[in-house]
Amino acid sequence: MDHPLWKELSARMGELRDLSQVSGLLTWDQETFMPQGGGGHRAAQLATVQAISHERWVDPRLGELMAWAQGEASLSETQQAMVRNLVREQRRAVRVPGRLIRELAERQALAVEAWRHAKEAGDFHAFAPHLEALLRLRREQADALGHEGERYDPLLDMYEPGMTTARLRPLFAELKQALIPMVQAITEATPPARWRVEDFRYPVERQWHFTLHLLEAMGFDSTRGRQDRSAHPFTCGMGSGDVRLTTRLDETNPWVAIFGTIHEAGHGLYEQNLPAAHARDPIGVAASMGLHESQSRLWENCVGRSLAFWEGQDAVLRRHFPEALEGVGPEQVHAAACRVERSPIRVDADELTYNLHILLRFELEIALLEGDLQVADLPGAWRERMERDLGVLPRGDREGVLQDIHWAWAEFGYFPTYTLGNLYAATLFERLQEELGEGMERALRGGDLLPIRDWLVEHVHSKGHRFDAEEIVRGATGQGLEAAPLLRYLREKYGALYGVRL
Ligand code: ZN
Numbered sequence: 001m002d003h004p005l006w007k008e009l010s011a012r013m014g015e016l017r018d019l020s021q022v023s024g025l026l027t028w029d030q031e032t033f034m035p036q037g038g039g040g041h042r043a044a045q046l047a048t049v050q051a052i053s054h055e056r057w058v059d060p061r062l063g064e065l066m067a068w069a070q071g072e073a074s075l076s077e078t079q080q081a082m083v084r085n086l087v088r089e090q091r092r093a094v095r096v097p098g099r100l101i102r103e104l105a106e107r108q109a110l111a112v113e114a115w116r117h118a119k120e121a122g123d124f125h126a127f128a129p130h131l132e133a134l135l136r137l138r139r140e141q142a143d144a145l146g147h148e149g150e151r152y153d154p155l156l157d158m159y160e161p162g163m164t165t166a167r168l169r170p171l172f173a174e175l176k177q178a179l180i181p182m183v184q185a186i187t188e189a190t191p192p193a194r195w196r197v198e199d200f201r202y203p204v205e206r207q208w209h210f211t212l213h214l215l216e217a218m219g220f221d222s223t224r225g226r227q228d229r230s231a232h233p234f235t236c237g238m239g240s241g242d243v244r245l246t247t248r249l250d251e252t253n254p255w256v257a258i259f260g261t262i263h264e265a266g267h268g269l270y271e272q273n274l275p276a277a278h279a280r281d282p283i284g285v286a287a288s289m290g291l292h293e294s295q296s297r298l299w300e301n302c303v304g305r306s307l308a309f310w311e312g313q314d315a316v317l318r319r320h321f322p323e324a325l326e327g328v329g330p331e332q333v334h335a336a337a338c339r340v341e342r343s344p345i346r347v348d349a350d351e352l353t354y355n356l357h358i359l360l361r362f363e364l365e366i367a368l369l370e371g372d373l374q375v376a377d378l379p380g381a382w383r384e385r386m387e388r389d390l391g392v393l394p395r396g397d398r399e400g401v402l403q404d405i406h407w408a409w410a411e412f413g414y415f416p417t418y419t420l421g422n423l424y425a426a427t428l429f430e431r432l433q434e435e436l437g438e439g440m441e442r443a444l445r446g447g448d449l450l451p452i453r454d455w456l457v458e459h460v461h462s463k464g465h466r467f468d469a470e471e472i473v474r475g476a477t478g479q480g481l482e483a484a485p486l487l488r489y490l491r492e493k494y495g496a497l498y499g500v501r502l
Helices: 004-031 035-056 061-072 077-094 098-121 124-145 153-157 165-188 204-218 254-272 288-303 307-320 332-335 351-370 375-390 416-436 438-445 451-457 467-479 484-500
Strands: 224-227 234-236 241-248
Touching: 004 035, 004 061, 004 077, 004 234, 004 332, 035 061, 035 077, 035 098, 035 351, 061 077, 098 124, 124 153, 124 351, 124 375, 153 165, 165 351, 165 375, 165 416, 165 484, 204 254, 204 307, 224 254, 234 254, 241 254, 254 288, 254 451, 288 416, 288 451, 288 467, 307 332, 307 438, 351 375, 351 416, 351 484, 416 438, 416 451, 416 467, 416 484, 438 451, 451 467
Parallel strands: 224 241
Antiparallel strands: 234 241
């Protein structure tokens, strides 16, 4: 029999979750079906829901209940884990003054608007004062949240609970040092014969149909989720029984939809298989953004960009696009899916160069936050590092420093989660291959993706946020956050594909 105070605390945890999912649903609708005229109403609705949520987080009664729970010896381990997550989230809400939250929200809205115009015009100067203001507010917020180490830590912690800058620096440096010569060797090598994807047109209805087939094959439950179209694919979970994902269809490039769907379904499977018993408490969520991204990247890259996968999908793919695939085998499809190219644009980047884009942003945003780099000098610093690390120069700021929306959203600390996702994905995939052995390749070649889904459900999804991301990965694989598994994976895969020793 639970203590009456625990029941009261549980009810409050449930309401906080509901409010956050309502915000998610409003945002999903805004990106998919809302008519253009709804923008003003939606902004007001979202602001109201968020204000109610904030009031609940700072309610002194919640503080009292949490103080009781923290001192209560009779709580189970599970309940203690809930309280630990709750305390972290509540600290984030109460330590930052309401004035700062409001100012941030207003500034973000203005900055996103300014960023759109600045990007369009390729004019960084129009965006610079907004970036300046957002950095000042985030510095203030980081100091209000408090940090023992670097100022970047509390911002990073918002997306990746428990992670620190000091932990990331050496890891990212190791990665960068290894990746630069690998990219060099691959771009100098002769590429394998590949499917000339760009020579054909791909009717969007057939693409849509093929993505639905992929969802089913991956074990995405369509009675507890759905796919729609949006300009920028994303996934939004309103509980494990209602997971929405989106994809984008491009008649000239089928990869956009195929890998968009596989990626988002990786996120979607995580959301669908979170522990149902904890649907309304702080354990029933993903452990971090990095771990979330590891699920999408594992499916997209480790599985979706493997030869065995395309062997298993060959017949269905051929049925959908018979003209484009005439005389083309799975090896060529695989080679086309794994093409390496130096590009200034992060979202177009391949597996090999992708992390270099992230490391550049990581270094620059820390320098900006610490005041070691002035906003006015940012475009120059960007170009210099781009050329040095990626060997490519953007044509103007539109292709350079203005390409991503993240900084306009004031999301400093978010970019590293993409690379954390790649690192965790490779670590998990290595272990998964060891455990499933030959059976995995065999299943993939037969078009059966369920053994992979089941392994991930058991070792990652069903854990929810009972532990932090690295502990979950360690529990599943015996190793924590390391660069070695990703480097091994890339060396082996791209070395074989391009016929070079990496
Ligand atoms: Zn993702």
